[in-house]
Amino acid sequence: MTGTSRKTNNPSITLLKTSRKRVLSSLARGVADLYCPNLPILPEHIAIMGGITFNYSNYEDYFDGMLEHLSREFHIYMNLDKAPQNSPRSRFTFAHELGHYFIDEHRIALEAGLTPSHPSYTNFQSENIVEKEADYFASCLLMPEERFKADCFRKAFGPDLINFMTGKYEVSATAFLLRYVHSEQVPIMVICSKDGKITWRWESDDFEFKYLKSIKGSIPGVSVTAEYYKSGIEYTAPQNDLYAEDWFNYTDHEPNTFRLKEFCIYAKKQNMVLTIIWY
Numbered sequence: 001m002t003g004t005s006r007k008t009n010n011p012s013i014t015l016l017k018t019s020r021k022r023v024l025s026s027l028a029r030g031v032a033d034l035y036c037p038n039l040p041i042l043p044e045h046i047a048i049m050g051g052i053t054f055n056y057s058n059y060e061d062y063f064d065g066m067l068e069h070l071s072r073e074f075h076i077y078m079n080l081d082k083a084p085q086n087s088p089r090s091r092f093t094f095a096h097e098l099g100h101y102f103i104d105e106h107r108i109a110l111e112a113g114l115t116p117s118h119p120s121y122t123n124f125q126s127e128n129i130v131e132k133e134a135d136y137f138a139s140c141l142l143m144p145e146e147r148f149k150a151d152c153f154r155k156a157f158g159p160d161l162i163n164f165m166t167g168k169y170e171v172s173a174t175a176f177l178l179r180y181v182h183s184e185q186v187p188i189m190v191i192c193s194k195d196g197k198i199t200w201r202w203e204s205d206d207f208e209f210k211y212l213k214s215i216k217g218s219i220p221g222v223s224v225t226a227e228y229y230k231s232g233i234e235y236t237a238p239q240n241d242l243y244a245e246d247w248f249n250y251t252d253h254e255p256n257t258f259r260l261k262e263f264c265i266y267a268k269k270q271n272m273v274l275t276i277i278w279y
């Protein structure tokens with residue numbers, strides 16, 4: 001519910017404030033610890049314990065999930081046409097809808113009838129702050145802070161960590177990265193692109209480069225991601241022979257000899273790439 005999802009050629013740079021992220025992470029951890037002290041986190045179980053009803057059905061392309069408030073009752077609609085029940089994507093969608101319930105401001109707006117309940121989409125493209133809050137809550141609910149940090153502690157970032165964490169927490173790579181970017185581990189940027197155009201991006205607060213070398217939302221020409229769009233070349237390991245200036249416009253205080261690592265997760269069917277850049 002709440003917020004529209006729209007396609008944009010402008011990279012997403014709307015970020016939640018650090019103080020707000022702390023509140024949401026702490027709230028999600030409290031809910032997870034109360035209802036699911038062990039892994040995996042079970043969104044359906046949390047709903048049952050919270051007195052929220054739900055159903056799974058086929059709603060075609062209309063939404064991934066939807067939280068409805070009617071006659072003082074809350075109900076979550078889950079769309080099987082978008083993802084099978086209990087798949088990583090479905091679990092994230094369910095956790096997102098739980099966010100609209102557990103985040104006081106979201107629930108109160110629904111109860112007061114201030115916000116019409118309407119569909120939400122698990123594609124991370126919405127610029128609506130309410131949707132961003134629910135997404136962040138979902139990542140923190142499925143990967144509660146203490147457990148997440150203990151599992152990432154002193155582990156180098158890379159494909160091995162992604163595989164380990166997505167398997168252990170039953171989440172998608174995207175959900176894991178949303179959590180990781182905001183967990184103050186390493187300076188990192190995540191960029192989602194489709195057909196060579198950037199659809200959204202996330203970056204950690206300490207990621208020093210802000211200005212993508214991108215014309216009209218296109219992927220910079222000298223990059224691993226660009227190689228895929230130009231020639232279909234896929235790499236299974238991170239590449240570390242890139243310079244900061246390959247991806248970012250030069251800034252005074254950053255020498256253009258600064259090296260970056262780039263790793264891509266490809267979704268060939270959709271012609272999409274999830275690009276991860278870190279140093």
Ligand SMILES: [Zn+2]
Nearest residue numbers: 001002120134
């Ligand atoms: Zn939503």
